[in-house]
Amino acid sequence: MLKILGIESTAHTIGVGIAIDEKPYIIANERASYIPEKGGIHPRESSRFLAEKAPEVLARALRAASTSIDDMDGIAIALGPGLGPSLRVGATIARALALRYKKPLIPVNHGVAHIEIGLITTGARDPVVVYLSGGNTAVIAHHSGRYRVFGETLDIALGNLLDTFAREAGLGPPYVVNGLHVVDRCAEEGSKFIEDMPYVVKGQDLSFAGLLTASLRALKRGAKLEDICLTLREIAYSMVVEVTERCVSHTRKREILVVGGVAASPYLRDKMEWAAKHHRADLYIVPPEYAGDNGAMIAWTGLLAYKHGVSIPVGESYIKPRWRVDEVDTPWRI
Amino acid sequence: MEDLVEIHRGAEAIIYMGSYLGIRAIYKYRPSKQYRPEILDKRIRRLRTINEARIMTRLRLLGAPIPAILDVDPDSALIVMEYIPGKLLRDTLISGGSLDLCRRAGEILGIIHSGGVYHGDPTISNYIVDDNGDLWIIDFGLADYTNDPEDLAVDLHLLYRSIETLPLKSIDKMEEEVYKGYESIVGSERGREILERVRSIRLRGRYVAERRAKAVWLTDQEG
Incomplete structure (x- = not known):
């Protein structure tokens, strides 16, 4: 049995997970997330938090799986994409563990990990993947040995749009309460769709920056907050569904998988369900505990990679803040 | 318009073959998407229809060899154009x-x-x-x-x-x-x-x- 320890620290979460190559696949998934009292994520503050919490999270993971680092076959680390200072925290820990315990170091792409954990936890086989989080918005499908980005945001990510608006409107932080984004919740009280807010789909790509600006302007103008949230939500989610639809139509795949921290929205799910039904595709949504950033996804993807001969010398394990999903060969999935 | 035959179904539009005033014609129709609020859906389909027809007209006038627009109905998101065999x-x-x-x-x-x-x-x-x-x-x-x-x-x-x-x-x-x-x-x-x-x-x-x-x-x- 293979046992891989995975470390996630690309943004505001330090996560440690342990994966094995037989059921139940994930035997530990512990984390701590930096939630600023006000404002957004400051990279320096976030990385300080991650460094402080890392030893405790690592210990919790080992305890949860009743195992030790000696017992591992390798250490998987998310080298990117993400915030430099945050990435360095996890990378430093992973390198130290690999050297001290003489374990191979396995580089993992954070985005690929979101996809792989989605596949193993939902049972989807060859889906169009919709990857939605604070820093990423992309529609992806696997083709000839790599995940290919079919469409993506040209500016800010969906999560970024929701969080920034929530912050400016005084709805957060925290941005997600009881599994529901504060913008989603606020929109429930909205009744009127505001005209002339921009809906920007360019071919297969989307753009949210204009929508954010228009929403903030509407706020300043004194429009009802609930109506702005409703309009913002409807436009943003519809855009994502439209691009997804295009990818399904082009690739003729029969499954849609939604992954990432924003995957949980019930309103997005409703819209996706319509699109899936319309294209006779099955809809899968990653379970909540694996939706946000987590160590288990790094461990699991590291395990897949390691089984196919992927590892990296410590001396070459540079962080890659802009490492794209479509730059990663996936020998485990041809 | 009675004898429309669907020849292609894309993500955004459905293409039909038919005739228009006796000419063989392509009908490009953008169906509504129920996941979008109706007001937004109408706006998008209407704007995209107008945009496409305008661009085609402009290019036709510049002498680009593209199908001639025969009719446009923005409210029903329909463009009728010449069929190029x-x-x-x-x-x-x-x-x-x-x-x-x-x-x-x-x-x-x-x-x-x-x-x-x-x-x-x-x-x-x-x-x-x-x-x-x-x-x-x-x-x-x-x-x-x-x-x-x-x-x-x-x-x-x-x-x-x-x-x-x-x-x-x-x-x-x-x-x-x-x-x-x-x-x-x-x-x-x-x-x-x-x-x-x-x-x-x-x-x-x-x-x-x-x-x-x-x-x-x-x-x-x-x-």
Whole structure:
């Protein structure tokens, strides 16, 4: 049995997970997330938090799986994409563990990990993947040995749009309460769709920056907050569904998988369900505990990679803040 | 309008064949999407219909060989256009079509770009060779106005890429001809600028452009 320890620290979460190559696949998934009292994520503050919490999270993971680092076959680390200072925290820990315990170091792409954990936890086989989080918005499908980005945001990510608006409107932080984004919740009280807010789909790509600006302007103008949230939500989610639809139509795949921290929205799910039904595709949504950033996804993807001969010398394990999903060969999935 | 036959169902539009005032015609209809609020859905379908029809009209006036618009109904998101009978350029090239067609394909793209418009999907599956051997270009569903050389370079790159998926040996020669045709319309200075951009798009290694080519997704699955 293979046992891989995975470390996630690309943004505001330090996560440690342990994966094995037989059921139940994930035997530990512990984390701590930096939630600023006000404002957004400051990279320096976030990385300080991650460094402080890392030893405790690592210990919790080992305890949860009743195992030790000696017992591992390798250490998987998310080298990117993400915030430099945050990435360095996890990378430093992973390198130290690999050297001290003489374990191979396995580089993992954070985005690929979101996809792989989605596949193993939902049972989807060859889906169009919709990857939605604070820093990423992309529609992806696997083709000839790599995940290919079919469409993506040209500016800010969906999560970024929701969080920034929530912050400016005084709805957060925290941005997600009881599994529901504060913008989603606020929109429930909205009744009127505001005209002339921009809906920007360019071919297969989307753009949210204009929508954010228009929403903030509407706020300043004194429009009802609930109506702005409703309009913002409807436009943003519809855009994502439209691009997804295009990818399904082009690739003729029969499954849609939604992954990432924003995957949980019930309103997005409703819209996706319509699109899936319309294209006779099955809809899968990653379970909540694996939706946000987590160590288990790094461990699991590291395990897949390691089984196919992927590892990296410590001396070459540079962080890659802009490492794209479509730059990663996936020998485990041809 | 009574005898419409569906010939293609895309993500955004459904294409029907029929007749209009006695002429064989294509009906391009954008159905509503129930996941969008009705007011938004109406707005999007209406605007896109108008945008596409306007762009096509503008290009027609510039002499681009594209289908003539016969009727537009923005409120029902419908465009009726002339039907161009013929074969796909892709198929013609595979069965030994001449290099002149490649040059003409480049010229046509040049005409579109000179009109301040990018096509959005100018692959050899969107060019049609009619029964007289004349070349046409169709499907302006992704087209838009632009001044950005990047948009134009992506177009040219898409055309190149679609040629590169052909199972033929003369690809370099074909691309050369495409460029000659393109340059003859936009001028050598502009042509070189765009070609330089095409190179940088490729070097960037981002799949921004590549993924836009349907060819990447479909050709090897089908072939």
